[in-house]
Amino acid sequence: MSDNNNKNFDNDLNAKTQVINNNRVREEINDLEATKQINSGEINKILSENGKNIADNIKALDSNNQRSIDEEIEDSIKKMVAEETSVARAYMDLGKTESLKYQPDIKLVDDVDDTKIINPDDTVVVPEDKKKKLDKKTKYTIIAIAATVVILLAVIISVAIINNNSTKKSYSYNYDKGMEYYNDGDYSKATSYLKTASLTSKGKTNLELKMALYECYYKLEDYDSAIETLKDILSYDDEYDKAITALAKLYAKLEDGESLTELINTYKDTSMKKYIESYIVNAPTANKEAGEYDEDIELTLESSDSDTTIYYTVDGSEPTTKSTQYDGTAIKISTGTTTIKAIAVDNIGVVSDTFSAEYILVYGKPDAPDISPSSGTYAQGQVFSITNIPEGATAYYTLDGSTPTTSSTVYTDEVELPVGNIVVSAIIVSEHEQTSSVTKRNYVISASASYTRAECLSFLQDKLVNKGVLTSSTKLANGNAADFSYVSNTQVDSISMYIFKLIDKQTSQVIGTYGVSINYGTVYIISGSEGSYSSSVL
Incomplete structure (x- = not known):
C-alpha cells in the first residue's frame, strides 16, 4: 500500500469507526444491508424494549431506595439517547464508507463469533466489503427514524417522571411513609408526609390520620398548627371526641381562656359536654x-x-x-x-x-299607728302612747283632730293629754317615705281636785307593788323593809308633784326617786337633781 493510500485509510478509519456496545446494532446493520430501510415495526420494537427497561429500572430503584428516582431516570435517559444516537450514526456511516483497508489490530465484524457477545472494550469496524452506499432517500429516512426515536424516548421518560411524581403525591405513599416515621418517633419527617396525605381526597376524611398529624405538631411544640389541625378535624365531624378532648387540653395548656370558653359554650349543652366538663367554671x-x-x-x-x-x-x-x-x-x-x-x-x-x-x-305602707289607751273619758294627767313604730320609721301626731304630716309634732315618748275634749291623730312614715293610714283617738280629760301628800304616797305604793318593785307597801322585792322619804312639793315638766325617795332600810340605799301629780295622782319616775328634775310616766 502507498503512503497516500495508508493516510487516506487512517483518515477514513478515524472518521467512520463507530463504537457499538451490543449485538443488536450488528443485527440491525445486517438487516439494513439487505433491505436498505427500516420499517415501523422495528421502531416500535426498539421503543417497547426501551420503555420496559425504564419501568424495570424505576421499580428496582424505588424498592432499593438507594438513590432518588428522578436521578436514576435522568441517567437512563442519557444512556438510551446515546445508544439510539449510536445506532443512527452507524446507519448513516454505511452509506459514507468507500473503502477500508484491513488493520491487524482492529477486530472486524466478520471476525466476531455471532454467538459471542462483544466485549464493550473491543473496537468493532465494519469492513468495506460489508457496507453498501445508501441512496439519499434512505439517508433521510434513517435521520428521521433516529429523531423520532429520540423524541418518543423523551415522551416515555416524561410519562415515567410524571407517574413517579404522582406516586410521591399519592395518599398511600405519603400515609405509609408518614406513619412509618411517626411510629419511629421521627415527628418532623412524619409531619411532611402526613400533611401531604391529609390533603388528598382520601386523606381529608381520614380523621385518625389527622389526629396523628396533630400529635406530631404537638410533639414538635408547633401548637398553632396543632390547633388548626384539630379544628380541621372538627369541621368534618364536630362530635369527634378525641379532637374535642385534645383541643380543650391544648387551650388549657396555653392558658387561652377565651378560646377554651368558646369551646365550652359550643359543647356544654350537647352530648359532648363530658369531654369539656372539667374545664367549666360555674356561674356565681x-x-x-x-x-x-x-x-x-x-x-x-x-x-x-x-x-x-x-x-x-x-x-x-x-x-x-x-x-x-x-x-x-x-x-x-x-x-x-x-x-x-x-x-x-x-x-x-x-x-x-x-x-x-x-x-x-315595692315598699309597702307601714301599719297604722297603735295608740293606747283607747278613746274614753280620763282624769287630768292621762297620757297616750304609740307602740308599733318600725325601726327606721317616724311617727307624727296632732291633738286637734287634723291629719298629721311630716311637719307635725314628732312622737318620741308618752304624751300627757291636756284637760278637755282631745282628738289625737297619728301617722307613721317609713324610711322609704311610705306613709301609713291615720289612727285617731278621742279623749275627754276632766280636771280633778288636789290630792294630799298621803294620798299621793298611797298612789305611789300601789304603783310600785303593781310594777314588782314592792311586794307590799312596806317591803321591797328583795325582802328588806322599805322606807319612803318625802323630798318636796315642786313643779316638774309643768306638773305639780310631791317628790318621794324609796330607801332600802337595811342598806340605806336609795332605790329610786318618784313624783306623784298633785292634781291627777299620776306616778312618775324622776331623774336629775332638785331644781332640774325631769319626769317620765311610771
Whole structure:
C-alpha cells in the first residue's frame, strides 16, 4: 500500500469507526444491508424494549431506595439517547464508507463469533466489503427514524417522571411513609408526609390520620398548627371526641381562656359536654332569689369554684373582666328595679355562664299607728302612747283632730293629754317615705281636785307593788323593809308633784326617786337633781 493510500485509510478509519456496545446494532446493520430501510415495526420494537427497561429500572430503584428516582431516570435517559444516537450514526456511516483497508489490530465484524457477545472494550469496524452506499432517500429516512426515536424516548421518560411524581403525591405513599416515621418517633419527617396525605381526597376524611398529624405538631411544640389541625378535624365531624378532648387540653395548656370558653359554650349543652366538663367554671350565686321585696336587700355573691374572681353589673349590662370586681361586700339594693348580672372567671381566663337576677323593691305602707289607751273619758294627767313604730320609721301626731304630716309634732315618748275634749291623730312614715293610714283617738280629760301628800304616797305604793318593785307597801322585792322619804312639793315638766325617795332600810340605799301629780295622782319616775328634775310616766 502507498503512503497516500495508508493516510487516506487512517483518515477514513478515524472518521467512520463507530463504537457499538451490543449485538443488536450488528443485527440491525445486517438487516439494513439487505433491505436498505427500516420499517415501523422495528421502531416500535426498539421503543417497547426501551420503555420496559425504564419501568424495570424505576421499580428496582424505588424498592432499593438507594438513590432518588428522578436521578436514576435522568441517567437512563442519557444512556438510551446515546445508544439510539449510536445506532443512527452507524446507519448513516454505511452509506459514507468507500473503502477500508484491513488493520491487524482492529477486530472486524466478520471476525466476531455471532454467538459471542462483544466485549464493550473491543473496537468493532465494519469492513468495506460489508457496507453498501445508501441512496439519499434512505439517508433521510434513517435521520428521521433516529429523531423520532429520540423524541418518543423523551415522551416515555416524561410519562415515567410524571407517574413517579404522582406516586410521591399519592395518599398511600405519603400515609405509609408518614406513619412509618411517626411510629419511629421521627415527628418532623412524619409531619411532611402526613400533611401531604391529609390533603388528598382520601386523606381529608381520614380523621385518625389527622389526629396523628396533630400529635406530631404537638410533639414538635408547633401548637398553632396543632390547633388548626384539630379544628380541621372538627369541621368534618364536630362530635369527634378525641379532637374535642385534645383541643380543650391544648387551650388549657396555653392558658387561652377565651378560646377554651368558646369551646365550652359550643359543647356544654350537647352530648359532648363530658369531654369539656372539667374545664367549666360555674356561674356565681346570690343569697337572695330574684323577685319582689318590700324592704331593702343586701345582696352577696359567691362562686363554688376556687381561684375565681367575680365581676358584676347593676344596670343589666353584660359583665366582663372590666366590670366591677366583687370584693365580698354586700350590694345594697334599695330602690325601684335592679338587674344584677355576674360572671366568675378562673385563673386562666375561662368565663362562666352569666348569673342574672331582677330585684323589684315595692315598699309597702307601714301599719297604722297603735295608740293606747283607747278613746274614753280620763282624769287630768292621762297620757297616750304609740307602740308599733318600725325601726327606721317616724311617727307624727296632732291633738286637734287634723291629719298629721311630716311637719307635725314628732312622737318620741308618752304624751300627757291636756284637760278637755282631745282628738289625737297619728301617722307613721317609713324610711322609704311610705306613709301609713291615720289612727285617731278621742279623749275627754276632766280636771280633778288636789290630792294630799298621803294620798299621793298611797298612789305611789300601789304603783310600785303593781310594777314588782314592792311586794307590799312596806317591803321591797328583795325582802328588806322599805322606807319612803318625802323630798318636796315642786313643779316638774309643768306638773305639780310631791317628790318621794324609796330607801332600802337595811342598806340605806336609795332605790329610786318618784313624783306623784298633785292634781291627777299620776306616778312618775324622776331623774336629775332638785331644781332640774325631769319626769317620765311610771
